[in-house]
Amino acid sequence: MSSIQSKDDIEIRLMEKKHMKEALNCFSVFDLQESLSTLEAFYECDSKAFYVAINRKDNRVIGACGAPVTTHNSGFLGLYVVDSEFQNRGIGKQLFESCLQNIGNRNCGLHAVPEKLEMYRNKAGFRVSEGISMVVCSGIPMNWQSLRQNVDKEIKIEVFNRDNNELLQKIIDYDSRVQMNGNREKLINLCLHNSGYTTFVAINDNTKQLNGFGCIRIDYEGKGMIGPVYGDNEIIGEVLIYNLLKSCPVTQTKGLLYMTISSSMTGIEISKKLELTETERCERVFTKHVIPVNHSLIYCLFSPNFGL
Known part of the structure; x- marks a missing residue:
């Protein structure tokens, strides 16, 4: 049709x-x-x-x-x-x-x-x-410099290089882990190769294992829009968010859009540290069954419109 x-x-x-x-x-x-x-x-x-x-x-x-x-x-x-x-x-x-x-x-x-x-x-x-609900927050992020800036000596936070195909595959695999073996390879490829996205990764310097990744881009009105942010633990999640905000100065003038989930206490706590205003909670509902996802790895969701 x-x-x-x-x-x-x-x-x-x-x-x-x-x-x-x-x-x-x-x-x-x-x-x-x-x-x-x-x-x-x-x-x-x-x-x-x-x-x-x-x-x-x-x-x-x-x-x-x-x-x-x-x-x-x-x-x-x-x-x-x-x-x-x-x-x-x-x-x-x-x-x-x-x-x-x-x-x-x-x-x-x-x-x-x-x-x-x-x-x-x-x-x-x-x-x-x-x-579980999507928690929508927005505003000028205050005190972002007070967020945790380091994980530990073994975990390195770095900008994703779009030419690094080996690391790209690790990000795709990590996303599949979040999605409980759901495959979003094409979607991740398209987003991370788009010049509008800035992506940071958390990598174990010894084992080269990926421990999380996060993205920020600009929304249609020119505000910073953070997400997804996925990580093995709350420290990695917070340090990724710190680096994403540091990389996107427009958030200090135009503002930040920040979407987390109600089950992520760390995601909500970070929004409070940043003094963002919670504007809405939108319940996640389905026609047949809940889409499988590992909520424990999510600090900011991918898209407010099209899923975690």
């Missing part, structure tokens, strides 16, 4: 690359977060999972939604938005249903904003709860 004619001269159709910036602009109006580089990567992995609503009168994107399939044959629905001028016309419902139709009989999850949780459960079939 490439397009559906809707009332009010609105067309629901598959997203094309040329629609991405307009979709993100529509999204950011509501203070919702995503970066162009992350959207591009998820789109490249599953381009038929993304839909837009087009106003035929001026050929403008006035809504969007996506549910890319990433791990464990499960989709994750996000980037769900309709321009306020066009709301209450059934456009959002058509976008949502187009994504679910593409998912078919496969499992799907989403981060449910509190005011929509009951609707997702009772009307859209997202009845399986993980018991």
Whole structure:
């Protein structure tokens, strides 16, 4: 299905690359977060999972939604938005249903904003709860220099060199460990080779084992957006976050978007150390089953829209 004619001269159709910036602009109006580089990567992995609503009168994107399939044959629905001028016309419902139709009989999850949780459960079939929420924080990170800066003598923190294929494979393997053997090789490859991403790794200098990694990029509004941050322990997680913030001075002027999970006490504690404002908690819900993931390794999640 490439397009559906809707009332009010609105067309629901598959997203094309040329629609991405307009979709993100529509999204950011509501203070919702995503970066162009992350959207591009998820789109490249599953381009038929993304839909837009087009106003035929001026050929403008006035809504969007996506549910890319990433791990464990499960989709994750996000980037769900309709321009306020066009709301209450059934456009959002058509976008949502187009994504679910593409998912078919496969499992799907989403981060449910509190005011929509009951609707997702009772009307859209997202009845399986993980018991964990995405915790959204933002603001100018204060006191970031007071975060832990060193792990121990054996663990070295360094910037990922995009030409280091051996280290890239270790990052892909570590991500698979976080995802409980879920394979996101293409996604990780695309993100880490994108110039918009800065990535740090934690490596044991003796064994050359990877003990964690973290990324930061710029969101559509120019703010720093941290994540994922994965690590073997809380010290590694905190030191990775320190280095990521140090590498991205724009966070001190434009601000930082920081998403952790409610089960990560360290992730939440770091947000408090940085004096970020917690703005929302969005429960993780699914249509069939919880997507397997090792929560103990997560300090900041990958994308607020498309999963941990």
